[in-house]
Amino acid sequence: MDVELIINGEEKTASIPPETTLLKLLREEFYLTGAKTGCDVGDCGACTVLVDGEAVNSCLMLAGQLQGRSVETIEGLANLEDFHPLQKNFEDLGSLQCGFCGPGMILSAKQLLEENPEPTKQEIQDAIAGNLCRCTGYTKIVEAVADAAKEMREEP
Amino acid sequence: MIRKGKGIGCMWYPIGFTVAANPSAATVKVNEDGTATLLTGTVETGQGSLTVLGQIAAEELGISTEDVHVVSADTDATPMDTGAIASRTTYVTGNAIKLAAEKAKEILFEVAAPMLNVKPSQLEAADRKVQVKGFPQRFLPIDEVALQAQFVQGQPPIGSASYNPPTVDMDPETGQGKPFSTYVYATQIAEVEVDDETGDVNVTYMAAAHDCGTAINPMLVEGQIQGGISMGIGFALQEEMLFDEKGVQINPNLTNYIMPTSLDMPDIDVDIVENFDPTGPFGAKGVGEPTAVPTAAAICNAIYDAVGVRITSLPATAEKVLALIKEKNEKDIKQLSPAE
Ligand code: FES
Ligand code: FES
Numbered sequence: 001m002d003v004e005l006i007i008n009g010e011e012k013t014a015s016i017p018p019e020t021t022l023l024k025l026l027r028e029e030f031y032l033t034g035a036k037t038g039c040d041v042g043d044c045g046a047c048t049v050l051v052d053g054e055a056v057n058s059c060l061m062l063a064g065q066l067q068g069r070s071v072e073t074i075e076g077l078a079n080l081e082d083f084h085p086l087q088k089n090f091e092d093l094g095s096l097q098c099g100f101c102g103p104g105m106i107l108s109a110k111q112l113l114e115e116n117p118e119p120t121k122q123e124i125q126d127a128i129a130g131n132l133c134r135c136t137g138y139t140k141i142v143e144a145v146a147d148a149a150k151e152m153r154e155e156p
Numbered sequence: 157m158i159r160k161g162k163g164i165g166c167m168w169y170p171i172g173f174t175v176a177a178n179p180s181a182a183t184v185k186v187n188e189d190g191t192a193t194l195l196t197g198t199v200e201t202g203q204g205s206l207t208v209l210g211q212i213a214a215e216e217l218g219i220s221t222e223d224v225h226v227v228s229a230d231t232d233a234t235p236m237d238t239g240a241i242a243s244r245t246t247y248v249t250g251n252a253i254k255l256a257a258e259k260a261k262e263i264l265f266e267v268a269a270p271m272l273n274v275k276p277s278q279l280e281a282a283d284r285k286v287q288v289k290g291f292p293q294r295f296l297p298i299d300e301v302a303l304q305a306q307f308v309q310g311q312p313p314i315g316s317a318s319y320n321p322p323t324v325d326m327d328p329e330t331g332q333g334k335p336f337s338t339y340v341y342a343t344q345i346a347e348v349e350v351d352d353e354t355g356d357v358n359v360t361y362m363a364a365a366h367d368c369g370t371a372i373n374p375m376l377v378e379g380q381i382q383g384g385i386s387m388g389i390g391f392a393l394q395e396e397m398l399f400d401e402k403g404v405q406i407n408p409n410l411t412n413y414i415m416p417t418s419l420d421m422p423d424i425d426v427d428i429v430e431n432f433d434p435t436g437p438f439g440a441k442g443v444g445e446p447t448a449v450p451t452a453a454a455i456c457n458a459i460y461d462a463v464g465v466r467i468t469s470l471p472a473t474a475e476k477v478l479a480l481i482k483e484k485n486e487k488d489i490k491q492l493s494p495a496e
Binding site: 043044093096097098099124125126128129131132133134135136138141142 | 375
């Protein structure tokens with residue numbers, strides 16, 4: 001089947017078998033390997049991307065459902081000059097270790113900050129609760145999201 | 157009813173292998189532009205070890221960490237390293253790197269000494285310069301010295317070294333020996349809330365004081381401790397591999413093998429206890445595995461403080477804690493009832 005969609009602001013088309021997941025489409029058709037295959041069954045959040053601004057587990061979504069919709073992946077966040085404030089604050093605080101959870105973590109946080117520019121610590125913890133991290137204990141991740149929120153409020 | 161409790165867990169933990177050889181080797185070369193290249197066989201898995209190892213080389217050579225280019229984990233090109241295990245990288249690999257950088261520095265000093273009219277022993281390396289001790293205004297930029305060493309003296313400033321922690325085998329008769337070259341120490345305090353009607357345990361706070369020698373990179377040390385605490389909480393309360401009688405794991409997914417999420421993490425205060433280990437690179441020891449060690453003990457002691465039951469097998473799931481609370485209540489009632 002054919003699917004037309006927007007990925008990181010660019011129109012794309014692909015011809016794929018109907019059982020292809022969004023995660024497979026991103027990684028294997030478009031070589032956008034930022035979204036990670038952790039469990040492939042919706043448990044870990046490593047594959048999180050934004051579909052029409054909403055964080056989804058891309059391993060659970062069929063690519064066919066994406067017709068005409070807009071997908072944002074971690075590759076779409078930074079430009080050649082600048083990191084996204086979330087990425088910058090994650091880097092400054094050493095929030096990630098192995099980094100496997102990072103793309104999903106940052107995109108879940110991005111959705112949160114778009115909906116709630118001044119989240120409490122509890123709200124940040126809630127927003128990333130579906131993104132498992134084996135390395136960091138989440139502490140510096142939560143701090144970086146709070147710092148990024150502050151930065152984005154100050155210079156929108 | 158929610159009952160609160162506090163508990164303490166203390167530990168020591170050895171760095172490196174038990175007596176067995178676990179060497180690291182390293183090569184450091186100072187380039188003619190004043191940067192340095194470090195070759196190490198160890199691998200970065202996110203803990204930040206290559207940053208710390210680069211810092212060690214930079215400190216020894218008196219240059220900035222950004223000036224050190226680290227080449228790692230390529231068995232074709234890098235010297236042997238036992239590996240990123242046994243909490244040994246900062247200590248064992250770090251010592252090898254410090255020794256290698258020292259050798260490269262000695263060549264720089266030999267070359268710079270006649271240029272500055274002093275003996276090599278009167279020189280030190282700091283701020284990208286080779287300078288006379290006590291007279292920092294008499295100096296040569298390190299790139300100039302490296303260039304001179306390489307192309308005029310024909311003595312490229314390269315150092316290679318290895319380090320194997322000194323140990324003494326245990327005497328089979330007395331059990332005496334020195335199985336490790338150094339140890340790290342830590343104390344953690346947990347605060348928990350236990351629901352005595354469901355057995356559910358919630359860790360609300362954790363204080364963690366760790367002596368890892370000199371903290372070469374405090375931010376990374378903190379990250380290791382926070383990560384270790386999340387692993388310790390999983391160990392204490394959630395994580396368990398279950399097998400059927402044929403040995404097949406019955407909970408192979410993250411929906412039934414439960415590990416901590418962001419919601420399971422308490423507020424954490426990390427206290428890095430400054431200490432200098434004379435055998436470590438710039439006084440450093442290590443911080444990897446020990447961070448996971450005292451967490452479960454502190455939590456179990458806090459559970460005892462809250463509801464008076466001793467956990468003797470992990471994880472302390474709600475079912476297990478509730479069964480122990482019921483058992484204790486029955487015993488207490490029996491003791492209270494008058495003798496027949
Ligand atoms: S890979 Fe999609 S949730 Fe784990
Ligand atoms: S940094 Fe390793 S899983 Fe999050």
